[in-house]
Amino acid sequence: MARIPLIAGNWKMYLTVAEAVELGRAVAASSKGLKDREVMIAPSFTALAAVIEAVAGSPVKVAAQNVAWEKEGAYTGEISPVMLQDVGASMAILGHSERRHIFGEDNAMVNQRLLGALKFDLTPVLCVGETLEEREQGATFKVVEEQLSQGIKGVGSDRISRVVVAYEPVWAIGTGKTAGKEQAQEVHAFIRKVLAGLYEKKLADEIRILYGGSVKPENVDSLMAQPDIDGALVGGAALQSESFDRIIHYL
Ligand code: 13P
Numbered sequence: 001m002a003r004i005p006l007i008a009g010n011w012k013m014y015l016t017v018a019e020a021v022e023l024g025r026a027v028a029a030s031s032k033g034l035k036d037r038e039v040m041i042a043p044s045f046t047a048l049a050a051v052i053e054a055v056a057g058s059p060v061k062v063a064a065q066n067v068a069w070e071k072e073g074a075y076t077g078e079i080s081p082v083m084l085q086d087v088g089a090s091m092a093i094l095g096h097s098e099r100r101h102i103f104g105e106d107n108a109m110v111n112q113r114l115l116g117a118l119k120f121d122l123t124p125v126l127c128v129g130e131t132l133e134e135r136e137q138g139a140t141f142k143v144v145e146e147q148l149s150q151g152i153k154g155v156g157s158d159r160i161s162r163v164v165v166a167y168e169p170v171w172a173i174g175t176g177k178t179a180g181k182e183q184a185q186e187v188h189a190f191i192r193k194v195l196a197g198l199y200e201k202k203l204a205d206e207i208r209i210l211y212g213g214s215v216k217p218e219n220v221d222s223l224m225a226q227p228d229i230d231g232a233l234v235g236g237a238a239l240q241s242e243s244f245d246r247i248i249h250y251l
Contacts, residue, residue: 003208006231007248008040009238020047021054026241028058030248039248042093045079052088063091066099069116081120091123095151097170107150114151118159125164126151132171144187145194157199161206165191166233172213174235181222184211188228217246224250
C-alpha cells in the first residue's frame, strides 16, 4: 500500500485566535484540490474550535498539540481525547521534544497519551528524536528505538498503521540546522526496521514517518525525495502562509 505523504504544521504556542483563523483559511486555500498528499495543522488548544470551523469543507486535518488519556477526571490543565473529538479535532501530536524536555514527559506518559488518542479515534503523531549530546555519544538509534517501542507499547497489529511517527532530532528543532537528507533517511529507515521487527514488514511499510526540524521551502524537496520520509512536521515555517504553501507543494 502506498503511503500518502502528510505535511503537518505545528503552530506551538503562537498566534491569537484571529491570527490562527487567518492562517487556517490560507492553509485551506493552499490545500484545495490536493489529491496525492494530506495536510494537517496543530493550533493551540484555545484556537482549535475556531480553526476547525475556518477550514471546514477543505481537506485540512486539525490536530491538538497534546492529549490526555482519560475521558474526564481530576487532571487540572489537561485536555481529554473526548474533548478533542467534541471540538472536531481528528489528530493529536504526542511526545514532542518540548513536552519531553521542558515539561518532563517520559516514555510511559507519552504511551498513555498515545493509547488514549487511539481509544478515542484520534490519529496520534508520535514524536521521537535524540538530543545533540545523545547523537554525539552515538546513542541516536538507542534513544529513538526506546522512545518508539515504549511509545507504542500495547498497540496491536490491528491499530498500528493508524499511528504516524515523526522523527524530530532535538538539535534540528528551531535551530535552522536541518538533518542532512541522508542523515534523516538513515534514521527513518531504522525506525521502519524497528517497526518491522515489532509487527511485520507489511504493516511497517504502511506507517508514515515524518521528518521535523527546520524544514523550510529550501530543503523540503530533497527531504521528501528520500524513500522513507513520508512527510514533514514543520514549526517556524508553518507560521507563514507563503512558506507553508511552498512546503505543502513540495516537488
Ligand atoms: P522547526 O520547524 O521550527 O524547527 O520546528 C520543528 C518542530 O518542532 C515541529 O514539531
